[in-house]
Amino acid sequence: MSFPVVDIKSHFPIFQHHPDLIYLDSAATSQKPQSVIDALTNFYEKENAPIHRGLYPLAAQATNRYEQVRKEVAAFIGASQPQSIAFTKGTTESINIVAQSFLKNKLQPGDNVVITHMEHHANLIPWQQICLLKNAELRIIPINEKGDLELEQIGTILDRKTKLIGVVHVSNTLGTINPLEKIIEFAHALQLPVLVDAAQSISHYPIDVTKLNPDFLVFSSHKMFGPMGTGVLYAQEKHWNEIHPLNYGGGAIKNVTLAETLHKEYPYNLEAGTPNVAGVIGLGAAINFIKKLDLNETSVYVEMLGSMLVEKLQNENGFHVLGSPDKRTGIISFYHKTIHPHDIASFLGNANIAVRAGHHCTQPLLNTMGISSTARASFSIYNTKEDVDKLINALRELKKFWVQ
Amino acid sequence: MSNLNKLYDPVIKAHQANPYHFKKIANPQFTVKSYNSLCGDHYDLYVDIQDGRISSIHFYGQGCAISMAAASVLAQTLEGKKIEEAVQLSKLYLDLLTGIIPGSIAPDEFNAFTAVISFPERFECATLVWAELNKFLQGK
Numbered sequence: 001m002s003f004p005v006v007d008i009k010s011h012f013p014i015f016q017h018h019p020d021l022i023y024l025d026s027a028a029t030s031q032k033p034q035s036v037i038d039a040l041t042n043f044y045e046k047e048n049a050p051i052h053r054g055l056y057p058l059a060a061q062a063t064n065r066y067e068q069v070r071k072e073v074a075a076f077i078g079a080s081q082p083q084s085i086a087f088t089k090g091t092t093e094s095i096n097i098v099a100q101s102f103l104k105n106k107l108q109p110g111d112n113v114v115i116t117h118m119e120h121h122a123n124l125i126p127w128q129q130i131c132l133l134k135n136a137e138l139r140i141i142p143i144n145e146k147g148d149l150e151l152e153q154i155g156t157i158l159d160r161k162t163k164l165i166g167v168v169h170v171s172n173t174l175g176t177i178n179p180l181e182k183i184i185e186f187a188h189a190l191q192l193p194v195l196v197d198a199a200q201s202i203s204h205y206p207i208d209v210t211k212l213n214p215d216f217l218v219f220s221s222h223k224m225f226g227p228m229g230t231g232v233l234y235a236q237e238k239h240w241n242e243i244h245p246l247n248y249g250g251g252a253i254k255n256v257t258l259a260e261t262l263h264k265e266y267p268y269n270l271e272a273g274t275p276n277v278a279g280v281i282g283l284g285a286a287i288n289f290i291k292k293l294d295l296n297e298t299s300v301y302v303e304m305l306g307s308m309l310v311e312k313l314q315n316e317n318g319f320h321v322l323g324s325p326d327k328r329t330g331i332i333s334f335y336h337k338t339i340h341p342h343d344i345a346s347f348l349g350n351a352n353i354a355v356r357a358g359h360h361c362t363q364p365l366l367n368t369m370g371i372s373s374t375a376r377a378s379f380s381i382y383n384t385k386e387d388v389d390k391l392i393n394a395l396r397e398l399k400k401f402w403v404q
Numbered sequence: 405m406s407n408l409n410k411l412y413d414p415v416i417k418a419h420q421a422n423p424y425h426f427k428k429i430a431n432p433q434f435t436v437k438s439y440n441s442l443c444g445d446h447y448d449l450y451v452d453i454q455d456g457r458i459s460s461i462h463f464y465g466q467g468c469a470i471s472m473a474a475a476s477v478l479a480q481t482l483e484g485k486k487i488e489e490a491v492q493l494s495k496l497y498l499d500l501l502t503g504i505i506p507g508s509i510a511p512d513e514f515n516a517f518t519a520v521i522s523f524p525e526r527f528e529c530a531t532l533v534w535a536e537l538n539k540f541l542q543g544k
Binding site: 339342346347350358359363373 | 407412442466468470529
């Protein structure tokens with residue numbers, strides 16, 4: 001397929017500083033294009049000022065730039081109202097806000113929250129903890145041996161006591177692309193809110209919240225070519241007045257006396273303290289970078305790299321690929337029958353190939369599949385078919401190193 | 405590749421391929437658990453102590469070559485030792501791998517692991533079972 005990878009790769013300075021680096025860990029964090037790095041530097045060099053309180057031009061400009069990104073994020077995910085977007089520290093914080101500030105007070109003993117068996121810890125622990133606190137039940141939509149959700153069971157899992165469904169769009173371990181439309185349709189028929197974790201999909205897949213209709217959508221800037229420490233919570237308007245502050249402090253208030261405080265409304269009630277303004281501006285630059293790509297093309301491209309790796313691994317004696325979901329992105333977990341994933345990752349690291357090894361923050365998922373850890377290669381737009389070949393060659397060398 | 409050859413010293417490769425007393429024990433006197441939450445590696449050490457002396461150590465679990473070899477060397481080295489000796493040896497091992505003491509005074513089998521000093525991401529693999537056992541024995 002014709003995808004201008006060479007041109008794209010030249011936008012990422014990390015590859016100029018590490019010309020031999022084969023970076024296959026984008027599911028953990030993506031590399032950053034020059035335009036994002038420049039946006040951060042530019043802000044601190046030329047535009048640095050506090051937002052939402054200064055009355056001088058520099059402060060007004062910083063505020064405008066920050067609020068402009070809110071509009072850009074909203075437009076990027078197809079949300080009609082910029083105020084549906086709250087800036088957070090990342091996916092994890094966004095989910096914690098929905099758990100702590102939206103759901104916790106509504107949850108009664110005997111209620112339940114439903115998630116899937118392939119959630120990473122960020123979309124498991126926040127729900128698990130409020131369920132423990134409130135004597136509620138955490139219910140799990142199981143997966144089959146291929147790594148697809150067993151959606152035929154959803155009818156018996158959801159009931160009148162269900163208060164929210166949390167589901168990942170793309171699994172960070174199996175690469176499974178979940179049929180969100182089906183899940184959301186089913187949940188909405190029962191008038192249940194759905195939180196979609198788009199951390200792994202936002203960089204390569206088009207998402208339109210108006211069409212998809214999730215109640216909440218969360219993602220991180222740093223997995224979509226933007227800076228670390230910034231993320232997004234999108235919430236539908238009908239929930240705005242039910243989302244209370246998670247952190248209390250300045251910047252999120254209308255009026256304060258020593259006795260009480262009148263808080264601003266969503267999303268401003270979540271942004272107490274001086275937010276990560278540079279991070280948000282960097283996120284804006286990342287979105288502008290993504291907008292120059294065709295997300296229909298990038299999704300096909302990373303899927304193609306993923307299937308190419310799967311096919312080649314299947315021909316390599318001793319290696320196994322975890323799962324075989326119906327639809328899979330370019331995130332591939334694999335393991336060897338005798339060589340431990342850590343020893344695989346150290347070996348590959350020595351050959352300048354960056355992969356992740358471990359449980360990928362999905363311990364319950366791996367436990368079910370009977371293994372404690374895997375190696376994982378995850379692809380992005382700056383990867384090439386040659387990267388797949390080099391990985392396979394290195395894995396052959398690895399076998400020689402270990403099999404005397 | 406030379407870096408990797410250092411990390412995977414022949415001693416480590418030999419112990420990984422054929423770990424000492426690697427089997428589940430049904431009713432051990434003591435079980436010392438170790439778990440690396442970063443990677444999911446986990447081992448149980450089965451320790452029997454008689455008259456102040458470690459009469460046997462077996463172990464079972466899952467992990468990388470380095471953690472497997474570390475547990476294997478531990479079992480082989482400390483079996484038959486008095487508790488005080490075992491505490492001293494495990495302290496020696498941990499000090500050696502943190503670079504506090506030079507390799508010249510340590511047994512060869514310990515020195516095989518010193519490459520982790522230049523692979524800090526693998527430090528836990530080499531030290532976890534030793535640190536847990538040291539903690540356990542200090543409480544005896």
